[in-house]
Amino acid sequence: MSRPADVRDRRAEEVRPAPPSGPRPALTPRAAVVGGGIAGLAAACGLAERGVDVTVLEREESLGGRLRGWETELADGSRAAMDRGFHAFFRQYYNLRGLLRRADPGLDSLVPLADYPLVHRDGPRDRFSGLPATPPWNAAVLAATSPSFPLRDLARVNLPAALHLLDVDVPGVYERLDHVSARDLLEAVRFPPTARHLAFEVFTRSFFAAPERLSAAELAVMFHLYFLGSSEGLVFDVPRAPFPEALWEPLARYLGGLGAKVRTSAPVERVGPGADRRFSLPGHGSFDAVVLAADVPGTRSLAAASPDLGDAAWRSGLARLESAPPFLVSRYWLDRPVRPHRPAFLGTAGYPTLDNISVLERYRDAEREWARRTGGSVVELHAYALPGGCDPERERGALWEQAVSVYPELGAAGVVDARHELREDCPLFAPGSYRARPGTATPDPFLVVAGDHVRTGLPVALMERAATSGLLAANALLSRWGLPGHTLWTVPRRGRLAPARALARLTRGAGRPQPGKRPVERRR
Template identity: 30%
Template sequence: MSDDNTSLPPISRRSALKLLGVGAAGSMVGYTRFAKPHPTIHQQESLDLPRYHSQGKKVVVIGGGLAGLAAAYELSQRGFQVTLLEKAPQLGGKVASWKINVGDDEFMMEHGFHGFFPQYYNLKSLVSELSINDNFQSLDFYSLVFKDPDRYRPEVFRPSNTAFPWNIVDLAISSPNRLRWGINLTKIKHLEVFHAITGFKIPRTYDTYDTITVADWVRGEFPQGLYDLYFLPFAKSSLNAPDTLSTGELLQFFHFYFFGNPEGLAFNGTVDDMGTSLVQPIAAAIRANGGQILTDVSVSEIQCQDNKIQAIAYQQGDEQTDVPFWTKKNELIAADSLEYYGAGDAMYAVNPETEEGLSLTCTHQGCTVGRQPDGSFLCPCHGARYDANGKRLSGPAQRDLPQFKVQDREADQVQLVAENPSNDLQRGTLAADYVVLATDVPGTRHLFTRLVGDRDPEAQRKVDQLVVSDPFAVGRFWLDRDFPWEHSKFASLSGYALTDSITLYHQIQTQFKDWAARTGGSVVELHAYCYKEKEFPTQEALLATFEQELYEIVPELKGATVIHRQLVNQKNFSGYPPNSYGDRPTTESEISNLMYAGDWVKMPFPCGLMERAISSGLLAANSILQREGVQRRPILSVNPEGVFKI
């Protein structure tokens, strides 16, 4: 790859410091140019406590994503009797993998590319303990590419060995856009921005900035280049749009990924799919220590007495259970004789006259089918067709659409239950000394509808206030030709209507590299982190836009044959809107033996995405360990505070 800053004159470190207005910053921090700071230890025992629990206490972990897996892993290592329940057929949550077919070939599909940054200290510690470091590979550098090359040239991020302010100096030296950052510290607004991003501190930053969205914060005299080049891409990569994201949360995110991070922004990718590379090894370790893992599980009842969970009743089988669930009305689908509920790949159509409904999730590979003028339903991905009652007519799908009936209505939502629950469901009840709730926001809100008995209403209130962010979408394309590409194998993109990143899977993961070597083709993924549903109300619109923008991003692919399309479209990521920090649930809930884990949990130190999920799971495990007098696991973080005062 060519060096993108060759057209700019060289700049010295002293000049870079002056450009940033931090000429004296080096004397204000305890870091030097040559001494890389170590991670901060958030939790470490000061007492000499036993490492293993010997009383056989039972822990039920609900949710098999990274948060639940981390909690179950740690507790199973320490002598607890752990049972992990997961609703889906596969473990992993947002990093799950599942089988798909492309012609005669079988691949493992995912929810989208995930990068493993070097400051994911707690995730990295699990990887080392499991001896699976070889499952990951360095991607060397990371590019940010703009649609309009005349406005901004590509930014390139590489590994670093320095902390603030030297990481900023290095960025200024290497950036081809440094003269377009637009920073002028003689302006009050610019000085305020500089202090905010370099002075992060919990809870002070949230007290000051949690009341305003990022979009509102950057209005007026904000350094435009700084926003376009760094703030906007970072905001959207949190899977929250600037018009809905709390500025306090963005500053936390920014501190974790850059200002408090001495590791740089290059990262690793998995050699194989996420399930094979990470999820399965964690699950194997849980089972090896006596833990039980059940998938395809629907929790039917959570029994609570005297503000303590006593038992979990569940059903195991496919999704056709007799457990009812609530789903909100979708006003964005064109109105016809049906009502539409849900979003992403969890959509339902209801006939208001008969109160009968259909799941609109194609039984082939999970895309959302759309209603046609003749009343039938068509899958936009691979052409499966169903009649008005959901009966399969043609295409690759082998099963009918699941049928539901309306059990209750309330304002803008309905409660659905399967019309024909499976006959072979296995039912069971688990006693619990402790419960870790590690589901996503929709799952957590649903599980609170299954709580029966006596519990603190404050827990219900806080869960009711949780929100989800705008939906995300992933379009993956198998094409019959390769193409030249000078940027990183995963690159952030800016300036497109939908697409926020591109991943060249045929240059990263083994299964796709082998296929490309055999066929001469390529496998490309485009990711939209947080798009607006009103702009792309259907999956057909998402696929069409992804494909159109693919040819804009890679003109060499115009005229290529698309062998296969795969769409992932979900609305289940945590939202961090203004004024949500104060009431966000912490690890320990108001219910005495219920712990929370997940990316929606309030964290006591800066972290994001996968590291936030893993860390929250380990914090939940630590809370249980502490209550039982067992040594807690050391929890690591980047430097939790910025060097300047706000």
């Protein structure tokens, strides 16, 4: 198979589907996809493209899952788009980008964001523009030019421990590192403190968890996916329009053209045995197969309400899935602009809760038009991994105060309107949790699972894990029905540097990090 347009890395790997293993059914198979987020839409496309009769059932009023969007009316009477915040579409998200290309072949809905500074409260600042794309030169130039990697501190780095970041193989890295936290690994490596904050903590918190609650294996895979395992670079794209308009409405039309049915405001309460077909979804009909592509809370709830689904051990495993701590997105429509040099996206470190600041009119057309018309700005703030049971109003105020300390001009701005989203539905990848996470397969060959919480056996994360898992789920069902599956692509499944891998194996015992024994540090 020829390489897709997005796969520029010559070492990217092709993941071929398993050959068809079952007989083709006499009647067209009918599949329900429970969940209309990235994973569910990927599964739906994969099935519908092979002639399966697909119904997507989404409980919310719109598609997109955690990337869904909706309209809101501002205090000035104008209509505006709202969603759950900034998302970066990296160039190595091969399967996600392939999904979007089905409805937007040129990816015209995305615009590049060539640089995104990372700034620490104490002053150090890093940028990713101008770095070589190919490993290991990208890491070498970053270390040589970054103020976060002072030479005197680099001499203290524990090389055997650092080699764990170069010796990544999936799933082997989970066997070696899943039992310890990302914080334990970083402390064992002895990276300079500023480097830990800027080059690692900013990224680890994109998993919606503080480093002490994130598996070190996930950190290593993340480093591999975005940096040392891929030559696609750290440049990413962002949608130029609200998520529904840019991404999900075109994809829904594409699915409709394939004969698939897409139903929103259609919650699935339970799944049981069917009379004329294998599964019954009360209120929605009977189906030969089900793709469970709900978020973690929805998956837990559906498993608890469906005693005939899978088996008891499998349902018990789903019941133990953990959600990450709450996160807050605050979006402000302001009566004056932020300073012209402010970037579209700024990552922050060292603050109590502020993780990044976005200026939406720098890249989104609708916000650019609002800012042009009113002379204002649209600014978005993120706070990941807030304390459980936190006071929303207090967190909003604290987040704004921190943003003013970064962009002082915000203090003089009048707030035309604001919207706040406090959610707690992202998956938690805690130390020691890898084996307990669900895979695509289940005890029932015609029930499959998809989502960014699913084990895929591939070096993927976040939105790319969701898209990849959806296509893997579709492939599993297609094989059962004697139908051809879909080829996937991924960054190399092993570290690119063979000498580093060999050295890591020789020093593995000496450099292995151990779980921390001191109390968890609080951020506040």
